[in-house]
Amino acid sequence: MKENIITALDIGSSTIRSLLVKCKSQDHMEILGISELPSSGIEKGIVKDIQAVSDCVRKALEEVETVAGTNAVNIFANITGEHIKTHVGDGRISIPTASPNEPGEIDQAHVDQVINDAKNSVKIQKGFERSQILHGIPQGYVIDGQDDIRNPVRMIGFHLITKVYTIFADITPLRNLSKSIELAGYEIEPENFVLSHIAIANAVLSEDERRLGTILLDIGGGTCDISLFHRGVLEKILVVPMAGSAITEDLAIGLKTNLANAEYIKTQYGIALASSVDPEVEVDVEGIAGRESNRKTQHLVSHVIQHRVEEMLSLCYDRLKNYYTPELVTAGIVLTGGTARLQQIDKVVENAFNMHVKVAAPDLSRLNGMVSHLDDPAFATVVGLLYHAASLDRELKAPTSRAARFGTTKIADKIKQIYKDFTT
Numbered sequence: 001m002k003e004n005i006i007t008a009l010d011i012g013s014s015t016i017r018s019l020l021v022k023c024k025s026q027d028h029m030e031i032l033g034i035s036e037l038p039s040s041g042i043e044k045g046i047v048k049d050i051q052a053v054s055d056c057v058r059k060a061l062e063e064v065e066t067v068a069g070t071n072a073v074n075i076f077a078n079i080t081g082e083h084i085k086t087h088v089g090d091g092r093i094s095i096p097t098a099s100p101n102e103p104g105e106i107d108q109a110h111v112d113q114v115i116n117d118a119k120n121s122v123k124i125q126k127g128f129e130r131s132q133i134l135h136g137i138p139q140g141y142v143i144d145g146q147d148d149i150r151n152p153v154r155m156i157g158f159h160l161i162t163k164v165y166t167i168f169a170d171i172t173p174l175r176n177l178s179k180s181i182e183l184a185g186y187e188i189e190p191e192n193f194v195l196s197h198i199a200i201a202n203a204v205l206s207e208d209e210r211r212l213g214t215i216l217l218d219i220g221g222g223t224c225d226i227s228l229f230h231r232g233v234l235e236k237i238l239v240v241p242m243a244g245s246a247i248t249e250d251l252a253i254g255l256k257t258n259l260a261n262a263e264y265i266k267t268q269y270g271i272a273l274a275s276s277v278d279p280e281v282e283v284d285v286e287g288i289a290g291r292e293s294n295r296k297t298q299h300l301v302s303h304v305i306q307h308r309v310e311e312m313l314s315l316c317y318d319r320l321k322n323y324y325t326p327e328l329v330t331a332g333i334v335l336t337g338g339t340a341r342l343q344q345i346d347k348v349v350e351n352a353f354n355m356h357v358k359v360a361a362p363d364l365s366r367l368n369g370m371v372s373h374l375d376d377p378a379f380a381t382v383v384g385l386l387y388h389a390a391s392l393d394r395e396l397k398a399p400t401s402r403a404a405r406f407g408t409t410k411i412a413d414k415i416k417q418i419y420k421d422f423t424t
């Protein structure tokens, strides 16, 4: 792979995060810029106010560009939401042979062809006309009746069959997301949208976890993104439209305070397991719109949080339960997303699923530069987008210098200094 710039853009319901890196190889990337800003105009993965989303995208990308001194090109962004659909279908091809009774050798082009055959067969089915394929994940191959083949390249056969798990996004939410990036003044190729689940898995899951079976659960602001891995492959994805924002809203109602104060109390004093909270401790609660403030016990705060977390997990469990048995998920649950920062949430998840739970931050071994800020479960998506982009065998655009747009370097220097203070 040629040395290149990759820009990862995680457009979340609560936060927009961007990383701009110089990619030297799949395993060696240098961070040139990081940005993290509150997002607005997007809820549960769906654009609700295109101008607001595009303003956030522009701010986030301008910030990384300024720090990096280079333009944000080769943008890869995530997509999630209840509109994501999946389908399992077969692809089959004949391998060209020199003579009718002599099998041929399978190469990568044949593998790509059989996966495309499965993907395209779904596209023409009813219900998928207004969808775009995001990913086709082969679940294993069969060569002339021999099944469970993991990698058929260089093997010999007459016929190659594969079962493919195809993931689609509805065209309307996808186009609106794309348009909000264009309105911000940037370009994104249609094939550079990556399902959040796939990005996150790239950042946090080991080969062992994929093989032994894992439920990957990202609890963000608007959605719980659930992925089930088994025998090394992604077998099922689900999206539950409830996450951290619902906890904040419950706190605002339960404590009679505004959303900003509820968010502050959640992130500063929130503990997901009410039984572990000292009943004597109290917290200050601001009144709504200038009303008198008062004090509430941390136990009450915790009680409200636990109630909502349990409801959210019960929705996740109900959606997921038909697709796995505990013995297929030997590695347990891996938890990411901003809500995974909530104290003791791992214990509540453990009780709900009766499984071991690990809170995971992204693997940063392939990055150098300012990595310490990324050691956080909320950065799994944006780091995973980078890893996904770096793994593609695709021609990327050459970097272009950013300096000319500023005329003077004074603003850039100032932002660089703020950025330096923020990351050290």
Ligand SMILES: Nc1ncnc2c1ncn2[C@@H]1O[C@H](COP(=O)(O)OP(=O)(O)OP(=O)(O)O)[C@@H](O)[C@H]1O
Pocket (backbone or CB within 6 Å): 011, 012, 013, 014, 015, 016, 039, 044, 045, 219, 220, 221, 222, 223, 224, 243, 244, 245, 248, 263, 266, 267, 268, 270, 337, 338, 339, 340, 341, 342, 343, 378
């Ligand atoms: N320390 C903390 N304790 C509890 N909750 C937290 C903490 N830090 C962040 N959160 C919550 O995490 C959520 C945001 O997580 P994240 O940044 O992963 O979401 P997002 O990617 O913007 O949303 P989504 O993935 O759902 O579109 C918010 O609800 C926020 O309140």
Ligand SMILES: [Mg+2]
Pocket (backbone or CB within 6 Å): 012, 013, 220, 221, 337, 381
């Ligand atoms: Mg997210």
